Amino acid sequence: MLPFKAKVDEGWAIPSLSADLSVMRRTQKYMRLEKDKRPIQIESYLLVKVAWHILLFCVSVSLLGILVKFSYGRRLLLKYPGVFSAGAFSTTKPSPQKLDSAWFRLTIVGNGWRNKLSNIENRYFQKTDGRIVVRVKARNQSYGATSLCLVLAGIMILTEPENMPKRGGVFTPGAAFCDTSLIQQLDKNGVNFEVIETDDETKLCNGKSKL
Helix, strand or coil, X not given: CCCEECCCCCCEEEECCCCHHHHHHHHHHHHHHHHCCCCXXXXXXXXXXXXXXXXXXXXXXXXXXXXXXXXXXXXXXXXXXXHHCCCCCCCCCCCHHHHHHCEEEEEEEEEXXXXXXXXXXXXXXXXXXXXXXXXXXXXXXXXXXXXXXXXXXXXXXXXXXXXXXXXXXXXXXXXXXXXXXXXXXXXXXXXEEEEEEECCCCCEECCEECC
16 A cells, blocks of 8 residues: 555556556456456556655545535535646646647556466465566547547447357456457557567467466
């Protein structure tokens, strides 16, 4: 729970407050129950460039948590979003130039074992001996990249129904599209997936690590 210096990127890592971690863990539960695959242990962090920004972030989150509990506080947040977000949010429409200059970068670090156990219930007792680092990045994440992901997800449902879950229900994106070509299509259309670090023994198959 305490901030620490990130080893794969510049900045300090603090626990992420988004819903991403819950969604990813739900995906791993699906993989275990539906596909009999060993679930991956996951943690999600937000990188802060400067150490003192962590204090500012904590104060902002605490203030937000207090204000949203009261109707007057919610009205203030809606009326003056720029004041309470240090300019990060605004009621005015962003310019195309500002949208194109915005981007996001997600670094995924995977540590695992090269040799797969024959039984999923068995446990590893030795230290991990394989590593891979993948970077995902795209511009205009709020409008462009999000819209692209939604459109391509719809295309996958229409063109690759045989690769979708066979039963109905509510699925996380990872569970719904894990067997489709969604990642390859995203990579071709501006949401780039790049392997930036891997050891010699970690084999890649169709862009996917065996870890």
